[in-house]
Amino acid sequence: MPLEEALERILGGARPTGATEELSLIDALGAVLAEDVISGIDVPGDDNSAMDGYAVRGEDLPGPLPISQRIAAGAVGEPLQPGTAARIFTGAPIPAGADAVVMQENCSVDQGGLLSVEGTVTTAQNIRPRGQDIAAGAVALSKGRRLRPQDLGLLASVGIARVTVFRRLKVAVLSTGDELVEPGTADLAGGQLYNSNRFTIAGLLARLGLEFVDVGIIPDDAQATAKALLRASELADCVITSGGVSVGEEDHVKAQVEQIGHIDLWKLAIKPGKPLAFGAIGDTPFIGLPGNPTSVFATFCLVARPFLLKLQGATDCRIPELTVTAGFATAKSSPRQDHVRVRLESGDEGLVARRFANQSSGVLSSVSQSDALAVVPPGVVVSEGDKVQVLLLDLLA
Template sequence: QAVPRAGQNIRRAGEDIAQGAVVLRAGTRLTPAALGLAASIGLARLPVARRPRVALFSTGDELVMPGTVAPESLPPGAIYNSNRFFLRTLLQRLGCEVTDCGNLPDQREATVEALRSASGRHDVVLTSGGVSVGEEDHVKPAVQQLGRLDLWQIAIKPGKPFACGRVGDAYFIGLPGNPVSSFITFLMLVRPFLLRLQGVPDVAPKSVAASAHFNWPKPEKRREFLRVRHNAAGGLDLFQHQGSGVLTSTVWGDGVVDHPAGQTIAHGDVVRFIAFSELM
């Protein structure tokens, strides 16, 4: 057998963490590895940010809960409430304490009272739908009555009818009703906001360069988030139907191309790709 050398197979004090070194910076998300690192230096407790309390509302009398009515029995104009389920899951993945407040009816007075009540018990009030300009879109005037609206509409696609402001002491965020619009605006706008509330310093979605294996010949006035996925050649394929109601695109794709306004894409162009795994 070989004779071990002096110092071989020895873990020296400070080889992992030197005296005075910063172990976990403020704002670091406590992943399994981070918890293990804290335990490795004998810490049983850590100061943490409180979980944001979020009130989640859906809006619209046309919404039907899955499982209550069979597809063939849906009334004319009715749709299943899909946003409620993915938004609640996304909020929980971000560490939020979620109160599912159900569906706001298409009534001004009921909307005002529901938002007033929720704002007194939550840090954030999040709605889906009701911030457009239809006759039954009551969320916008209700927020203006109870607080203020700082932003209404944003130049991205999908996701133009996006709103934010205050309702009482709570932050208000109003997402579009179309499922893909709601999904994308949550990932790009709401996720960074909620992370910042918890003290995370670097919240911007991270993109990488990738090769487009598709053509996008028509420039758009708004910044676009195109649903794509990697192919066997390492490039990006485009989901053919980019409509804001086609939720299939978010399951088929593994991310989005962050496409600037006023530009086209030709096959082989380098684009900025944001992976869904980076955002969820």
């Protein structure tokens, strides 16, 4: 199934739990707002100075003018008397009667303390009007907003200390395969591998602000797989597995989900990551990722990430893209949409995507050392110098 069609189906079935909690602002990074936040104040609360300088009346310029007062940020000055100027600093309220601020670099003060102004001064110059940022009664941030650091600052600026957000999702993660052992084991036996996927998925979930529920490594056994899947579905809001969804004789996950739940789609026309399954165990959504490390990363970012964001209540689940110049070429087209691991370098005409040499789905270093995934649509041959879309890894993970 093409990725766009799969995402439409998957996101169309995402139903947020609706459960909410209240968090202090300092703990709310990555949380999703469960209601609109309305500002109770104007920001700024007064007309104020955009820089250090002098508050003046335009009709009194160019001077010379006596300096009648000094207004620092946090202080409120007296009304400005005609024919005078006020020394003022960034953020300080504009005194009544003043209609402009002249930056100090365009002013001179003689030995007698009289101010003279150079250049043209316009009405409201260097004045930030009351409510310029946010007006009282306006929506500061809307329901469904996933809070970023700058959003926390915005909420603090209107006096908000606590926010109502959707409860953090619990995501149960299972790794499958007799060959897997946990890092820290001193010696690997023949055919064994350290379980890298568990830590990749745990990190991706942490970046989304979700709770990682570790169900462990499940052996290649049908009964054990079914038991673990049922337990996981009872512990969490979503179940994610890595491995076991392909067509091998030891791939039990897909078959067991079909026994105890249902599979809605299987196999995507993407590379890496063709064997991906999506369905449910009871009322708990299920996402079966491939087993190869690079495929796990790619399919989580392309499919699981937007689904989990919507399940969390976020309204913006887009995958951010950037247009750059291809610093690579493809030998032939593919029926699947390819996601090429690339480094981004500065070129004469902007950013250039350089292809990582080894694109094998088992080479996790190609993800670790890349900056982005370059998207090569089905049926497209890329030549060096073409424009391509890339997905920035730091925005996906």
